[in-house]
Amino acid sequence: MSACYIKRSKALNKPCAWYQRFATFATRVGFKQSNCDFSLFIHHSHSGIAYLLLYVHDILLTASSTALRDSIISSLNAEFAMTDLGKLHYFLGITIKYNNAGLFLQQKTYAMEILQRANLSECNSCTTPADARGKLSDEGSSPMSDPKLYRSLAGALQYLTFTRPDIAFAVQQVCLFVHGPLDSHYNALKRILRYIKGTLDQSLQLTPKTSDTLTACSDADWA
Template identity: 35%
Template sequence: MQPPLGYSVLDGMVCRLRRSLYGLKQAPRAWFEHFSSVITDAGFNPSDHDHALFVHTSSRGRTLLLLYVDDMIITGDDSQFIDFVKMRLSDKFLMSDLGPLHYFLGLEVSSTPKGIYLSQEKYVQDLLSHAALTDHRTVDTPMELGVHLRATDGEPLADPTRYRHLVGSLVYLGITRPDISHAVHILSQFVSAPTQLHYAHRLRVLRYLCGTTSRRLFFSRSSPLHLQAYSDETWASDHSDRRSLSAYCVFLGSSLIAWKTKKQTAVFCSSAEVELRAMATVTAEVT
């Protein structure tokens, strides 16, 4: 690091930074500490489950503030306190109020009298445009039934960068698309050394998305606050290491709020053991 032009430093002397500079390693930490102190003084408390989530509770209701770098969402029951928080933040930071939430980090939010829709339609369209498919053929499922992929299937790709980038994009798309969770989980296992066959199955997921770009999650305003959880497993389904696959989904009333597909960490000798492990995983998620 060099001192600024016009400022000379004697040999053996160093400069002391009185404030963090954008781009330095300590800058994000310094920014978050400063923001946390401001928002804590306003009455918020950090959540035990997410350090970027701040909660304020009073007799008038609860207010939530979710921070991602320097973008934030503020919501809650107490509209007066929300106005106070906006004013407090405006005094401390140069900020803009974009109004009701419609778009955030690639997520599209649509509020209706019946409930809230959450989607990533624009993100899917950008992904398909970047993938540069040569035609608009579609398929009904993201992956063929009964497919078992191995690391040694097919010829290795000369340049795996494109495969890795698109699979990473599909992982982020899984935030609102549980229907591709299983296929993305399978394809993610081969990012270190993908082959032509893996690339073909990745193209199938893209063709599936091409025909389902408008699919979205719906959170009903009239949905009962009743938790329901489902889990399933496939015993020794991976032909390479004979580990089993677990999956679960959690509903709050009629709204899907959590889901996951993951290979189990150990090999079990019976399907009963695998079922118990899958049940333990979803129980921990519900808890």
């Protein structure tokens, strides 16, 4: 896949008007809007497949061939004032690195910002993101003194799971109590942060595959 990062001119400042104009144009040149994400547009034809993601003034474009990508960029430039910034290296807190295996996605800087927000930049690390000996409960502990901080950190951790699936379950558990967090819940959240402190370089490797087979794994508790 050939990918690039495009930034448009901010001449049309009203977000709704800009989105409607872009969506109309994208449909006209052969893109179809995703039913799952209205910011994602998909182009599928005999010349290949392309994905275009719109985020405010920024556009991410990837295509199955350089020729298709260049053709789409040419159409965009004819309609809008845009700048092709070349290969994507950083987007919404995610660093993208290219290697022989594919794409390497990392949120190390973002993770460090979360630790700083929680005043845990110098904390001791731990080897697991959650305590497997018990489940979180909505009783048995005092209410947290700063629930706003809890919600902020929990939301930030949710975004971090984009490249850190290893913390997904632990984050999901602490997010169950965002409306009334207790001290025990905050301790569980801090454990996740301590785990992150010791695994800052852990990230997500994306490798291209030719297989169209979907494989699913499940760890179900039937007891």
